[in-house]
Amino acid sequence: MRIREPYEIRDERFRSICLANVDLHQIDDTSHWAEGPVWFGDADCLLWSDIPQNRIMRWTPTGGVSIYRAASNFANGHTRDREGRLVSCEHLTRRVTRTERDGHLTVLADQFEGKCLNSPNDVVVRRDGTIWFTDPTYGILTDYEGDRAMPEQTANGLYRLDPQTGKLERMISDFVQPNGLAFSPDERTLYVAESGASHDRNVPRIIRAFEIGADGNAWNGRTFTEIDAGIPDGIRVDTEGRLWSSAADGVHCFAPDGALLGKILVPEVVANLCFGGIKRNRLFIAATRSIYAIYVNAEGIPMT
Secondary structure (H helix, E strand, C coil): CEEECCEEECCHHHHHCCCCCCEEEEEECCCCCEEEEEEECCCCEEEEEECCCCEEEEEECCCEEEEEEECCCCEEEEEECCCCCEEEEECCCCEEEEECCCCCEEEEECEECCEECCCCCCEEECCCCCEEEECCCHHHHCCCCCCCCCCCCCCEEEEEEECCCCEEEEEEEEECCEEEEEECCCCCEEEEEECHHHCCCCCCCEEEEEEECCCCCEEEEEEEEECCCCCCCCEEEECCCCEEEEECCEEEEECCCCCEEEEEECCCCEEEEEEECCCCCEEEEEECCEEEEEECCCCECCCC
C-alpha cells in the first residue's frame, strides 16, 4: 500500500518538513499490535514488537520481514544503549532486559522496593548510560499482552536505572498510565506521554515535560502539549527539538514550544514510531497491524 503525500498542515513551518513526491509505504501488515520500533543502523534493520503474538520482528531493506525473536516475553518498547545493545521492556516477566552481543538476556530491572514492577512499557537511554522507563499496568490488565495479574506497585511510575550500580529509583509517581518517553536534544528536558485516557476519559490526553537537573533528577513537571485525536503513546524527538507523537489518526509533529505543526495521516491507529534509515530521515510507524515508513525533512537523534 502507498499513500501519496498524506499530510495535514496546521502551521506553515510544517511545509518545510514535508517532502514532495514521497509516499507513505506499508512495509508489513502481519502484526496483531505493532509496538516499540527501534532502528539499528549498523545492521541496517528495524526491530519492533508484535505484542499479542509474543514476538519481535525484523525488517531489512533487502531481506524484507522475518522473526527476530519468538517467545519474546510479550516485549513492548525497545531502545539501544550507548554500546548499541538492544534494551527491551517485557510485559510477561514484568522486567527490563538487555540483549547481549552473544544473544543472551541480562535482567536490568524486575523489582522495586522488593515488589514486582507492573509491566514496563517504553524505555530510553541517556548519554550518561542511565536507563529511563515507564511502568503502567497495560501488560497485566488482560491475557492479550501478557498475563493478567494484580499490580504490586502503588504508583504507575517513571523510573531511572543506573546499570553500573544497579540502583533503581522512581523519579515521578503521579501518572495515571505513563507511556512513551523521549529526551530533548540537549537532554535537559524529558517528555513523557500520559495515556491514562485509554481507561478513564477524564484523564487529560497530554504529553508532559520535566526538567532534568544537573544531578540527573526530573522535576518541575508541566503540560507540554495535548493530543486532539486518541491518546499519546510512543514519542520521539528530532535534532531540531521537534516532538513527534503517535495518535489515533497518525503521527503529530509539535514545535519545541508545543504548537502543533502538522500531521502525517495514517489509516490505522498509531502506537509508536522511530527515525531510521541511512540518514535517520525515514520515519518508521508502528500502527495496529502494520509498519509504515515515510521520508521526512527531519533527522532523528542518534541513539548511540
